[in-house]
Amino acid sequence: MTVASIRLASCAGALSIAVAAHADFRAALADYNAGRYLAAHEQFQRLAELGDCSSQFNLGAMALKGQGGPKDSGSGVGWLRAAAANGCQPLLGEKLLALE
Template sequence: MLKNSWIAIFALKLMLAAPSEAQEPVLDYSASLAAYNAGDYRTALNNWHSLAEQGHPASQCSLGYAYEHGFGVPQDYSEAIRWYKAAADKGDARAQAFLGQMYEKGLGAPQDYMEAIRWYTVAAKQSHGWSQSKLGEIYRRGQGVPKDFVSAHMWFNIASAVGDPMASFRRAELKKSMTLVQVAEAKARARVCMSSGYDDCKKPHLRSR
């Protein structure tokens, strides 16, 4: 694999993976990421292994991503799921999102849309825009759930509001297949969902006319 291509891909993914100030050891993780982007993969991966074994979720997520794509290690979907799961259980939204995608695609585990939805939803409730867009796509396509354009539009609305770059485009495309009443309902549900801290995202909020 060409060095520059997978540095760029991995660095782009990891821009969303910066640990919070409360996580430790932040400096070791940041130094490892810098080493990885500089091409010193052995140092970075060795450090991530060490930090991951200590329970550092950002390192666990990064290690899972490396195993998923074979970046610096042999590609191993089962190992990727193991590390994603470890980080996801600690509340790491990126790991939850990546784990959802593994189940959606059937990588390292049988394809399971309901398990994918579960993990995307957990991440979405942490305002993870990519996961919110993934939920929109799942409802748009009817994967594991009945096809539901209103729910799909709602999640695209929410993802757009938190800054997901593709959500607005997907929402605009979906709108072409919806009635004005459906679009209004989706917008109303998005407002309620966000104002409730993602606790109330399923009930209709427009009265029949």
């Protein structure tokens, strides 16, 4: 394989992962909107662990509300901080200060 074909294969692989992650996020959001919080939580968790800031934000909000598991303010604030660190919701940092 040439360097160019290796780069092309790498780009194609990264693109397929991004498309799959986008589809998983849409499925998680659909589950959340339908009230299937446990299913949504599991999908958001997978994506959040990969660094998806929207999923991190949603997990934080769900933990604070007790959706998909027991209320957990520590976990909720932790995921919201991760989302803020990843560039999600620029004003989120100020909102987190109000929670402390």
